[in-house]
Amino acid sequence: MDGVSVRPVPGIGEVRPGDDVAALITGALRAANLSLLDGDVVVVTHKIVSKAEGQVVELPDDGPDSHRRLVEEQAEAIIRRRGNLVIAQTKHGFICANAGVDRSNAGPGRAILLPEDPDRSANRIRIRLGREFGAEIAVLITDTFGRAWRRGLVDVAIGVAGMAAVTDLRGETDQHGKVLEVTEVATADEIAAAADLVMGKATGIPVAIVRGVAWRPDTEGVRALIRDAEDDLFR
Amino acid sequence: MDGVSVRPVPGIGEVRPGDDVAALITGALRAANLSLLDGDVVVVTHKIVSKAEGQVVELPDDGPDSHRRLVEEQAEAIIRRRGNLVIAQTKHGFICANAGVDRSNAGPGRAILLPEDPDRSANRIRIRLGREFGAEIAVLITDTFGRAWRRGLVDVAIGVAGMAAVTDLRGETDQHGKVLEVTEVATADEIAAAADLVMGKATGIPVAIVRGVAWRPDTEGVRALIRDAEDDLFR
Secondary structure, rough: OOOOEEEEEEOOOOOOOOOHHHHHHHHHHHHHHOOOOOOEEEEEEEHHHHHOOEEEEOOOOHHHHHHHHHHHHHHHEEEOOOOOOOOEEEOOEEEHHHOOEEEOOOOOEEEEEEOOOHHHHHHHHHHHHHHOOOOEEEEEEEEEEOOEEEEOEEEEEEEEEEOOOOOOOOEHHHHHHHHOOOEEEEEEHHHHHHHHHHOHHHHHHEEEEEEOOOOOOOOHHHHHHHOOHHOOOOO | OOEEEEEEEEOOOOOOOOOOOOHHHHHHHHHOOOOOOOEEEEEEHHHHHHHHHHOOOOOOOOOOHHHHHHHHHHHEEEEEOOOOEEEEEOOOOOEEEEOOOOOOOOOOOOOEEOOOOEEEEEEEEHHHHHHOOOOOEEEEEEEEOOOEEEEOOEEEEEEEEEEEEEEEOOEEEOOOEEOOOEEEEEEEOOOHHHHHHOOOOOOOEEEEEEOOOOEEEEEOHHHHHHHHHHOOOOO
C-alpha cells in the first residue's frame, strides 16, 4: 500500500513473569499468518513487557494509601500534586501520572510498574524478531500518557530500539525554499499514537505492526524524546 | 485491511485565498483514483485551510520584531517566554508556540495564522466531501505542536467535525474485570499523529485519509480536547 498501515497482532494472551515476549509475538504473528518486513515497526505496550520482566507489585490493600506510597517510591521527583492526581518524574526521565504505576490490567491487589530499562527491553525484542523474520525492524515500547493543556490520553514511546525517535529536519526547506521552522518531529511518538488506534485500552491487543514509515536507523533510544530539565519551561 | 490505513493524498498544489479546499481535495482524490468510504477520517493540515480562508499576514519585514508583534496580537495570554520562544494561548484555547503563527510554507515576508474557527472549517469540508462521495466521514484540521517535557513535535487536531475527539471509556473494564483507570483517549490527536506519518513537513502533502478507526459521531468539535484552565496544573 502507498502509505502507512497499522495492523493489530491478535492472540497474545495473559503474560506472566518469566515469559519470553519475543517468542509470544513470534507465535502470534505465525498463527495469524503475518510476517515482518524490512522497515516494519513493532509496537508493544509496556504492560506485557513489565509483566514478563516481573515488574509487578503486590499491594497490601486496594486503598489509595498503599497506591500513593508505591507512586512515591517510583517517583524521582513530584512535579505537581492535586488530590489523588500525582504528576511525577520517573527515574527514566519520563513525566507522567502516578510515576507510571498502573493498576489496570494488573489483576486484583496488584500494580504494574514501568520496565527497568525500556530501551534494553525493546532492543532484545528487536534482535530476536529481526533474526526470526530476517528483517531490519524497529521496536517501540509504549505507555499511555496525559498531556499538559490537552484533555485525553495518547500513547507515547517509552522504549525505542533500531530507529531514531526524533526525525531531524534541520536544514530542509519548505515549498518556497524557506528553511523549516519545525525541525524535530517526534516520529516514535507519532507511531505510538497510530498503533494505539488498533490496540485500544480494553481490547486486549498489546502489539501492533506499523508498516510504511521511513525511519532512520539509530541507537540513541528514548533519550532523544526527553527534554532536559534546563530546557523545559513546565516543571 | 484488518487494522488502520493512512494514505497520503497527492496532487494538491499551492493554495490561494478564496480557493475551495473541499473542491481541491475532491479533485485530488478523483485524480488519484481514490474514494471516500463510510468511517473515513480526512485529515487536513491547517495551512491550506488558513491560506484558502485568507488567514495570511504580510509582515513589514522578515525580522524577529515584526514576528513577535504578530505573535502578541494573536495571543490571548502568554503562558511562558524564553528568548525568542513564546508559548501562548490562542483565542481558540490552544496552548502552543507562537500562538500558532507560522512562517514556514507562507512565502517570503508572510506568516500564516490559524483558521478563525477550525471546527467550522472542518465541518464545511466534511459536508461537501460527504455529499460528493456519499459517505459518512469525519474531518480533522491539524497543526504541529510541541509538548511540555518531551522533545520533538507532533501533529494534533485543532478542528474536529463529525466525530468525538475524545473516546470515553468510563465504565469499561480490563481483562480482569477491573474498571479502567485510563478513561479518556484523545482519539482525534492519535489520528492526527498517524496522518503526519505520511504528510511530513517538507513533502508538500497536506491531506491524508485515515481508514479503519471506529470513531463515535459527535458534534462537540475540538473543545473536547481543551483542558479548562482550572483543571490544568501547567499554566
